[in-house]
Amino acid sequence: MQIPLDNDLTKRYREQFGVAILDAIEDRKQPYLVVAAAQLAGIARYSRDVEQFDLLEDYTAVDWPRREKRFDLVAILYSFPHNTRLRLKIPLAADETAASLVEIWPTANWLEREIFDMFGISFSGHPDLKRILLPEEWQGHPLRKDYDILQQDTAWVRENLGIESGQ
């Protein structure tokens, strides 16, 4: 279902960023660009200012543990003037930090905190990078594939809730 993409949009990105655009694919009629993490801030700024993707609709990550670059950061952009969406996928190694997009799209603030909470990916330049859904002292990043479905931070639970948990 994935076919290589080479429309005008892709050409403009390639012209602007060259080899930082690692791949351009269309899957089930939805386009996405795979971009290098080093150029993320520049590409994001270009997307907002020139290509008019003014809404960061969603920002999340996917864990592919067997790949060399373990994580895929996925940003879903929407343009109000053009009424189109674009996905940006940024492969990231396990210990790599990504540039924060808060300066470009303020909505990224909590979205990046959630990615940090669930995956352990750090963002440089984020004003307040701490856990958002889980308690601050929780150990472990649940949405990673090596975190079992029934796993809990039993030490935290014992200390803070006073119960022996962990089915």
Add this chain to the structure above:
Amino acid sequence: MQDDAAQNQTLLGADELVLNMGPQHPSTHGVLRVKLKLDGERVRGTECVIGYLHRGVEKIAENRTYQQFAPYVDRMDYVAAVSNGLGYCEAVEKLLNVEAPPRAKVIRTIMTELQRIASHLIWLGTHALDIGALTPLFYCLREREEILKIFEKYCGARLTTHAFRIGGLQYEAYDSFEKDVERFCKDFERRIQEYVDLLTGNSIWIGRTRNVGVLSAEDCIALGASGPVLRASGVKWDLRRAQPYAAYDQYKFEIPVGTKGDTYDRYMVRMEEMRQSRLICLQAIENIPAGPIIGKVGKVLKPPAGEIYHSIEAPKGILGYYIVSDGTTQPYRVRIRPPSFINLQALDKMARGHLVADVVAIIGTLDIVLGEVDR
């Protein structure tokens, strides 16, 4: 405890106070904790602490089949379960490359619009209750009761309905479905007028909501706020019109817009949205196409490897599903883009400079459901 005090020392000026609007509070619409930094009664800053209702829904999705996961999505925005189900079923249908038959699409549209009215009724009742108007709550719940009766007759459940299936519907519309919806819609216009009489021109209501929590259009888009919050700030945009799904392209409806982006405008936008939903329902029941209610979908769903992003206009805002499939019967990753979570980020910007009582009005006007914020 000592750590908190030490932290507070660095935050506090000589006249500042940190007040905790705790997770247990009648007006936070769930378990939401807001730390208010106050200067007297003026809010200088807020910090939301969420996660009290985090159930790990996205992690669970990786351990269930596509059909098994469908009931879980109802429980996120539990006030508008049918919308959540619609978004999820349509996303998986796109992943599988199947389309629901026309009859299913129309019935889905009717159910979703009824659910939008029900969700806005809860919003109106609780928002008015927080501000101090006790009466609208009872009237709103009375109307909502009629809608929940229709849901119960259709799929057996009032709140967490699991109304739709991947590929279409499981249940045929019951015999008096059109009559029930028509009777509800005919009655509803008069009822909306009752709420308008109670609140719209009420000087106390206007005093509590005018110029409270103003959010400009640029701020809305920058912060990602969507749904009625975005429309009240002047952006005439609705996903049902911009990228129609289900059967929305067949019906005529207006998109209400506000001008100032304050609480009063959001109130007016949602009231008008209820009227428009009613009109969509009336148009839809006139002509529900005959035919099958479910498309060609097997018992075992194995979408080819790949991914999809699909979003709908839920009552709270843009509800998106990003699903990655690895070719097996269980999704590899399901990400839910929660409108309430992203709208709640705007709380800080909206509450600065207002009084503590206004914070309650602002949380109410954002229309958040903690089940969706925390998932």
